[in-house]
Amino acid sequence: MAPLDPHSFIDSHHPLTTDISLSLYLDFPSATIHGVAFFILKSPHVGQLSFDTRSLSIHQVLSPITLSPLPFSLSSSPDPIKGTQLSISLPDDDVLNSFFIVFSTFPSSSALQWLSPPQTFNKKHPFVYTQCQCIHARSIFPCQDTPAARIRYSALLNVPRELSAVMSARHVDRRSPVSGEGHSHLLPGGFNSLWCSETRVVEEFQMNQPIPPYLFAFAVGELGFREVGPRTRVYSEAVNSVLDAAAKEFAGTEEMIRQGEKLFGDYDWERFDLLVLPPSFPYGGMENPRMVFLTPTVIKGDASGAQVVAHELAHSWTGNLITNMNNEHFWLNEGFTTYAERRIVEAVQGEDRAILNTGIGWKGLNEEMERFKDNLEFTKLKNNQEGVDPDDVYSEVPYEKGFQFLWRIERQIGRPAFDEFIKKYIATFKFKSIDTHTFLKFLKANVPGIEKEIDLVLWTEGTGIPPDAYEPVSNLYTKIVSLANEFKLGRMPREDEVADWRGQEWELYLENLPKVIEASQVLALDERYRLSESKDYEVKVAFLQLAIISQCRNFYGEVEKTLKEVGRMKYLRPLYRALVQGKGKEEEKILAKRVFSEAHECYHPIARGVVESIFAKHL
Template identity: 70%
Template sequence: MAPVDPHSYTDGAHPVTKHADLAFYLDFAASTIHGSALLTLSAPHSGDLLLDTRNITVHSATTAADPPEPIPFSLAASPDPVLGSALTLTLPSDTTSFRLTFSTSPAASALQWLAPPQTSSGQPFVFSQCQSIHARSIFPCHDTPAARITFSLLLNLPAQLSAVAAARHVTRRDPLPSDHRGACDEATWCATGRIVEEFEMEQSVPPYLFAFAAGGIGSRDLGPRTRVYAEGGEKVLDEAAREFAGVEEMVKVGEALFGPYDWERFDLLVLPPSFPYGGMENPRMVFLTPTVIKGDAAGAQVVAHELAHSWTGNLITNKTNEDFWLNEGYTTYAERRIVEVVQGEERAALNMGIGWRGLNQMMERFKDNMEFTKLKPKMAGIDPDDVYSEVPYEKGFQFLWRIERQIGRPAFDEFTKKYIAKFKFQSIDTETFLEFLKANVPGIENQIDLHLWVEGTGIPPDAMEPDSAIYKKICSLASEFKSGKLPSEDEVAEWNGQEWELYLENLPTDVEASQVTALDERYKLSESRDYEVKVAFLQLAIRAGCKCYFNEVEKCLKQVGRMKYLRPLYSALAKCSSEEKMLAQRIFSEAREFYHPIARGVAESILSKQG
């Protein structure tokens, strides 16, 4: 066995899946997918082949021949808590493709099924989130970014719903007897009141970028290659269309900086509030939390980030989660370059300042386990969701910015374009990046301590805070808070959410409850519609022991399932006395069904470690 990825059973000595023909029957009543997958390998193979699964029931494995022959298979009896269960197939000689039929579990870690009372359309809704290692809970696959696939997808759903996917939409049509492919029986597949949405993904992607959603979804055109989709009806679509009006311009800025946009369309799907991330860069169809719609610059910055992934992450993909910084560090760098053009240098500097603060907070979070402050940490046996942090984003950004400062922006821009052109549609590791860097920037290893940046813990001494007047002003106002000085109305007159977020994040950790309430009485931060501001304030309130805000904390934890908010709020409560810990446990037990399984797992892990 030659493992290619600590998070997959994929054997590097064997061929991997290169194409999947998928047919899914969505059973909303049972929160289950009944599926069929015809997998095609990169080369013929005989004997054992391992695939990743989690909580999947495999019904059959057969050859692609006519008539099909059964293929012996076995599922590991006891699942590994991180990896799930290996599915071992014993393939007849020279097999290139084979079919599996299977059913997902209602507990599938990638899927959230929402009942009609949980949605704003009053229709059921389901969506997927496969990063990092959850595609295996939807269909058996080589669930490693090292193995890129193309795919076709048939989604069979109730006719009053519609579906979207991170793939080209081919057609919406009646189900045909020929296309159930064993996912379920023909009568069920073709029953009255069902419809099939057909998709095709011709560009190869890592399995974590497989994505779809189905429900009462509407849409609005934004530009020639951009459209916004949402579940919340006309009002949400109006707001989203306003928020994202500048998206087409952003795509053009991205192309000027990083080369052609290779994914044809850049559509956006606004999900229900339980979506666990700010955004997910699913190609052709970015998934977004509704909390990014707030009418200021910050929402557009999340879109800039997901757009930047079109080059760094989706075109060039990290080979394993240990190289995650190649995705997120490069994308954070690219995001800020787009923001700089679209919103100006000051906005980019604020964004950078919030990131710098976040990176420093991560050093505190991981002070007992500095491995996860490395750009390339060792991840064997570690659940990526448990150690998800800003380190790959912000330390990765700092590393690339350091190189830019060393060689100058024009040379670094040229390097980035060359890097993207060279490795597009490939999955690479950190060593490959470093080799390419050294080959194209001769002598760089004598100017920057590359080893320290990649293998070292903590923040290297040549990392840098952003240099901007507004950033410095906000930091100095924050440091005056301890002596009892609040910022004046004049000083905050021009502030948006990001200025407040930066201010709150930079306040001293040990502030008095009376100071916290005084700040809120003047600026009503606990009532902010901007969750970044609200959550930053509520963390401060919890730390200062202001019990009067616990109602607001509870409301917030029950309204939005984005992990960026759940993680700090649950962590802050769990670090307090037993009363706050019990409060956290109660809120979680009441809110858990509202959370996506990934967010549920993360909250559970926070509460079990510190409870």
Template identity: 70%
Template sequence: MAPLDPHSYADGESPLTTHVALTLYLDFATCSLHGSALLTLSAPHSGPLSLDTRSLTIHSAIDPTSLSPIPFSLSPPDPVLGSQLSLSLPAETPLSSILLSFSTSSSSALHFLSPSQAASPFPYAYTQCQSIHARSIFPCHDTPAARIRFSALLNIPSSLSAVMAARHHARCDPVPSEGGLSCPDSLWCAPGRIVEQFVMDQPIPPYLFAFAVGHIVYRDIGPRTRVYAGPDVVDEAAREFSGTEEMIRAGEKLFGPYDWVRFDLLVLPMSFPYGGMENPRMVFLTPTVIKGDAAGAQVVAHELAHSWTGNLITNKTNEDFWLNEGFTTYAERRIVEVVQGEERAALNMGIGWRGLNRTVERFRDNMEFTKLKPCMQGVDPDDVYSEIPYEKGFQFLWRIERQVGRPVFDEFTKKYISTFKFQSIDTETFIDFLKANVPGIENQIDLRLWVEGTGIPPDAMEPVSAVYNKIKTLASEFKNGQMPGEDEVAQWNGQEWELYLENLSSNVDPSQALALDARYRLSESRDWEVKVAFLELAISAGCKEYYAEAERSLKQVGRMKYLRPLYTALAKCSDEGKMLARRIYAEARNCYHPIAQGVVESILSKHA
């Protein structure tokens, strides 16, 4: 059987799932999930069929028409792929659907939080399925090549509410199940439970399946946008993201109609491992993007841009991940340029350029992962997650734009989106489409070097702007002990400081770091980008004075963008730093999402 995706057990000769009807029971007391999934295939099938699972107990597999059992087996778990669920569908009567019941108490996608961990009087639970974690929620073809529609019934405590990246249908009392559920009706219909019903009418890749359950309220901030959050955060979040509708309209002018009906935002607890996740109809966000000055809107711009590049057109495998993130980074900066101006977009690009150079250095011993299309066979996507697909992908598209001119590239982009919407494609399909619609481009740009080459191509370009150049100049003067004057930084916000810190020399001595913080209190910044960038710099310089602040930060936040540099800086600086990092992690581990736990454990193991 031909493999479809290096990260899935699905094969290219069997039909893929097109619809899933889910029934899920969340047990907060045991941090477990019980469920059933009615999978509909793209065509009737007999014989072997493989599905992806991770840490799922499969209780039954049934023909939903005849109620006959379907023989199945689970393979031993692979450290990357999880376990293969092998089904033997009857040869005499090909099946179009399969009913599975299952449960799990160790899902890599689902994070249960106690009230104290959620900083709330109530418990909380949420999912994060990118890149290959949907298989730990329900058995599926967990590849972006398989686009599914779904319906979902979530049975939860009646004191809580559920939200989902889908259309909310109803909130109602539970009724006895019709069979196939892995928990008995006595649990399903127990007092104090409620059922939230959702429907996703448009086909999405499984990694975009997402829900959250907790004490969640909302505020309307536009004709098609609500902000959902805990009661203590929701008003501040609504102010931070009040300009969302303007960004949606800018995106529509640039890239075509917004096809997802609503663009709602959910601010999760501090343990959420990413800045944002582009789940259609409801973006998930970390509260660290709420900065009080609307600067967090740039993260929203990125997740909004995914509505066209990533959600409408999806990478076929994780080897083509740049098609999602490179295009989205490009689209984000176009939206920011319209809404916030060219200088702000240039600062965004400058931070990205520094990040790209740092990431290439990170992979200097394994340059395969500096390619736009790397070989990912046997590689966990979480282990090599980086800025390469974002920033090298952006640079590739910006290079094409500079070659053909913005008007031509804008028309190309709109045609690309309209041609492949609601499809999953690979890099080769994009390159063929590019050459067909921009004749001769392969003679003007070395497309193969950009896609298959390692490192940064020679025709990539650092951004140019007056503000960006001024900040770089000020950073270069710091090595001589010259700090920027208060008049020079008076109008700076977090992004300017982030860029300044990114451009400082790596061999800053402790006295310089202490002096900089004494003047500008960067270690106390409310902007997490600034705080973490400074703490990383100071700890790497040997300033033990900041160990306590690093510990407070690592116990407060679960965003991997901050965990990676702080744990790495501690683990690399000294034996004392290593011991501190291990102690902090032991105490904070349960507050981190399972994906973040794996990342931190990898860092600590690497620097043991």
């Protein structure tokens, strides 16, 4: 076997899937999905074929012609990272490039979060949503779960009539179910008969452009929407206050799309809709094509949350059109997208906003170097992830070091030339999955002699931050960092100095304060500026992290409240780490364990796993 991806069981010599048709019956009472998947391979195949699964029950594999069973087996014990290998035997006497798999999920699926009515905004109906990045699509349906496999798909979602569905695909129809449609007659047990219940409805979707499996996404609940542009609706649960706030926050989306097209070429996905999920969503945003998923914490009331939207929009070119071959080359997705995001922000909101964004990222990158000081492999852009769970080493390194690498190239050849290079890069590799070697080969071919000016090997394979990385400079950035340095001398910023500050300015200020300060200083800072009460979670969490590290226990009630009301890993990681790291913090460790025991059921499975890994390392 020649592996294609360290996180997948598939063999590089075997054909990849090109098309999947799914019929999915969503059973909310049991928190399971019963499904039939019809797979088409790139070419016919004989013999063993491997697929990835996790927490799936495989009922049958069937011939597409006769519906006769095909032999299959599951590995005897799950791999802790990759899950369970599904091996299918395709017969020698009937060369096939397609087959059916009949399957069911388990409630423990790592990609699915089933929310009961009390866990939702409106408290009336259940809700379910997916999160497939990095390697969780295999826990919804069996697949070749690697970014190297780009698939087109169609899907029928059979859901309770009072609910509706959205998907990372074009919505075709909403209708009453029909017996046998989409191979639903192959569903296991009695779910074929339940398919046509009068209490159910079928939502049909089609994705005609090839995407990696991690971009497969849907959500089902009581959904409403607001129109915010010719290509954009904002969806959320049907709560007017959330919808109205989201529509206001993201009113400038169409202008961002237009600026993105000027910079990177045509927008190839038709729609750019946004779904604001319940607070348990573990990421800031997820770039699912046509339907970006967002945390409600990006609704800040001052349009600054649109920067997260700018990042997910940028993925429409870098990540969704051109994708890393596997997670060892994740920087090709996130470094490019961080660069593209800041170019869009600069065009729409001005250079100062983009530089503040870059400065916060620079500080975060330096902190990640400290985090990985005992495992420098993960300070590299191109790194070895054999035997490593990508969720455990998720960090800002691919984002910020990747951005710095591209920014270094821009400075070397000039922005006009770099803009032309990026447009050519996107046009050349669109709808393809590539690795770092392919990018560097393209770079050297299109920018002759670049390897003599920039140490490309050091940047992509070296540890740490290269010496020619660059801290941003602007009057506003310098002023904020200078004020943070003055805090070390006991001077707090005056109210007139911060009168125009928004969340980004405060975030940068807090990030540049000393890591540990006196508890009295923490109290004084909050007494003047009420940072612990900020509605901007970037500010609030940065302040609470400072309070924990400084053991200013006056704010531990706010820490507990925050950990219980949001599930975004960007906030869970630093707060739980601050509570459990270091000696002489028994009270903090007891607090962390108690809060997690009370809140973990409201966290997405991915977020639960991340917190558990923090505890495993430090408790």
